[in-house]
Amino acid sequence: MKVRSLMVVSAVLFIIAFGLVSCQKKAVIQPDPGQQQQQQKDLTQQKDQEKVTEKQLDGKVDSVNVMDKGAQYAESKESMFSDILFDYDKYDVHEKYKQTLQSVSTWMSKNTAARLSLEGHCDERGTNEYNLALGDRRAKAVKDYLVSLGVASGRIDVISFGEEKPVCREQTEDCWSKNRRAHFTVLVKVGK
Amino acid sequence: MGHGAWRNVVFYAVLVLTFQVLLFTAVEAKVYIDITSPSAKKLPIAIYDLQGAQGKEIADIIRDDLTFTGLFICIDKASYIEPISQKFNQQNWKPLGIEAVVKGTMTAAQGLSVDIAVYDVFEGKEMLSKQYQSSKDLLRQLAHNISNDIYKVFTNQTGMFRTKIAFVAEDDREKGIYVMDWDGQRVRKLGLKGSLVLAPHWSADGTKIVYSSERGRQWGIYLLDFGKMTERRIFASKGTNMAGSFLPTGDAITLSSTKDGTPDIYVLSLKDETMKKLTFTQGIEVSPAVSPDGSQIAFVSDRGGSPQIYMMRADGSDIRRVTFEGSYNTSPAWSPAGDRIVFSCRRGKNQICIVKPDGSALVQLTESGNNEDPSFSPEGRYITFSSDRDGTKGIYIMRANGETQKKVSPPGLRSNAPTWSPN
Structure with missing residues (x-):
């Protein structure tokens, strides 16, 4: 009786131990549970297969939106007003430009059909997105000053180009200071 | 058999089963390279040039992929004793200190067909045996798929070798959105209208990007x-x-x-185009970056007098400042686990810095040139960014700890604002 039961225990142990080995083997060979197909390989000689594909990114992108209708205003060839320059990382308008801005205001009151576009620019040292916001604040600061002088808010558009449209590309303080600017573009009505 | 004896059998069986389960679990969890360990030893791996016409080309791609991770060291083929056609024998590799071997063959008839076998030298066993098929123009992608499988075998992690980087580049003074493989290969210009363009941002499923572009004097x-x-x-x-x-x-x-009026942060629904305003200051609020779980938004604000990284809940509440060091911290991006924010920090010039969302553990990762626009790879081990360190702005990649910085965009192509695809 005792011997028989010992034999049974040994048999169970043996079976379990054998199972252990095969389990261990499987686990080492297939650490990736996704490759279970491979387990059948020994039986069927079927190898795990993968078809390598790619979603095409090539080709032209179609623009769904129709662009806004052609501008009703054209940019005049040259700016008749000089740029307003700003300190590094700053967007407040210097006292020294108040006379320039007064003359812009006077010109606008005499040329009632004209509109102004104020472009805000930055030097290249900032990062793109922050520079775009900084350029916007610079142009907006100049616009606010002109509005305070009596120019109708609706006659002044503001756009920022950040560091995207520099007037010079040298890495010198002289060049950087020229790029930190609000630039006036007079828009002339050209009809529809 | 008596009652007691049966009880014994059951007892032993349960004991052994328990032992087996424990062992099985331990074995299954065997990870050759623990990528979470900062000082993980590099795994010496032998990768043969595959037999067949473009076999060397494929093997080179796999070697480059695995080497860049910093987790593998590819042993030069000059030291291999075993001819590729001979059956794998661990005794040929143990003396060389090589721990893994990759063999394979390729044929190029209608399309490409590649058979790969990966062996564990210590165990003396085959760990991967797989056939890959593709059309002839997808050779690089096929090789990257093999790299992904090898990487998975040894790290139990998903590789990023099939991911892409979207970025902005300029040719003939015209900017556009480009997409390239993460390793800088297969650069493609998407046929968008020439204009000013800002950084693209991927949707979580990788099927879409959003970006800003100036067209007709309007930023859309x-x-x-x-x-x-x-x-x-x-x-x-x-x-x-x-x-x-x-x-x-x-x-x-x-x-x-x-x-x-002033730059503020909004959430725009793509379903009904409704907008919700989240910030309300007279200053600058830009560059919102949503955390991977969607609960937080990191952004840049000058409310404290200089541009710094701030954080708020996704509904705009609970605003707190993250960065205090330096006077110019911008362009935040999250790690995929949400445990780090990488950003551009000014230290004389612009550098890449990384910090925990609570503002602790600040580390500067770059040193030369201006480095901007960082973005994490989807598994969080790598960062792409732009740099002008060689004179022309280009796209670089590095490990998330700052190691192995290298330019991947084509020489001479002025490029910036890279973002890593999520898949």
Whole structure:
């Protein structure tokens, strides 16, 4: 009786131990549970297969939106007003430009059909997105000053180009200071 | 057999089974390379040039992939004793200290067909045996898929070798959105209209990007659907509009707009185009980056007098400052686990810095040139960024700890604002 039961225990142990080995083997060979197909390989000689594909990114992108209708205003060839320059990382308008801005205001009151576009620019040292916001604040600061002088808010558009449209590309303080600017573009009505 | 004896049998069986389960679990969890360990030893691996016409080309791609991870060291083939055609024998490799061996053959008839076998030298066993098939023009992608499988075998992690980087580049003074493989190969220009363009942001499923573009003196936000290959303007107003990241749900994006006067942060629903304003200051609020779980938004604000990284809940509440060191910290991006924020920090020039969301553990990762626009790879081990360190702005990649910085964009192509695809 005792011997028989010992034999049974040994048999169970043996079976379990054998199972252990095969389990261990499987686990080492297939650490990736996704490759279970491979387990059948020994039986069927079927190898795990993968078809390598790619979603095409090539080709032209179609623009769904129709662009806004052609501008009703054209940019005049040259700016008749000089740029307003700003300190590094700053967007407040210097006292020294108040006379320039007064003359812009006077010109606008005499040329009632004209509109102004104020472009805000930055030097290249900032990062793109922050520079775009900084350029916007610079142009907006100049616009606010002109509005305070009596120019109708609706006659002044503001756009920022950040560091995207520099007037010079040298890495010198002289060049950087020229790029930190609000630039006036007079828009002339050209009809529809 | 008596009652007691049966009880013994059951007892032993349970004992052994328990032992087996424990052992099985331990074995299954065997990870050759623990990528979470900062000082993980590099795994010496032998990768044969595959037999067949373009076998060397494929093997070179796999070697480059695995080497860049910093987790493998590819042993030069000059030291291999075993001819490739001979059956794998661990005794040929043990004396060389090589721990893994990759063999394979390739044929190129209608398409490419590659058979790969990966062996564990210590165990003396085959760990991967797989056939890959593709059309002839997908050789690089096929090789990257093999790299992904090898990487998975040894790290139990998903590789990023099939991912892409979207970025902005300029040719003939015209900017556009480009996409390239993460390793800088297969650069493709998407046929968008020439204009000023800002950084693209991927949707979580990788099927779309949003970006800002200036067209007709107006900054609009555009959504490009890669499935349809169409571009659609989803927002525009007078002033400056800049796309931020998608929400993880994919049905809304963040953005910065001056539509109410000064740059503030909004969430724009892509379903009904409604907008919710999240910040209300007279200063600058830009570059919103939604955390991977969607609960937080990191952004840049000058409310404290200089541009710094701030954080708020996704509904705009609980605003707190993250960065205090330096006077110019911008362009935040999240790690995929949400445990780090990488950003551009000014240290004389602009550098890449990384910090925990609570503001602790600040580390500077770059040193030379101006380095901007960081973005994490989807598994969080790598960072792409732009740098002008060699004179021309280009796209670089590095490990998330700053190691192995290298330029991947083509020489001479002025490029910036890279973002790593999520898949």
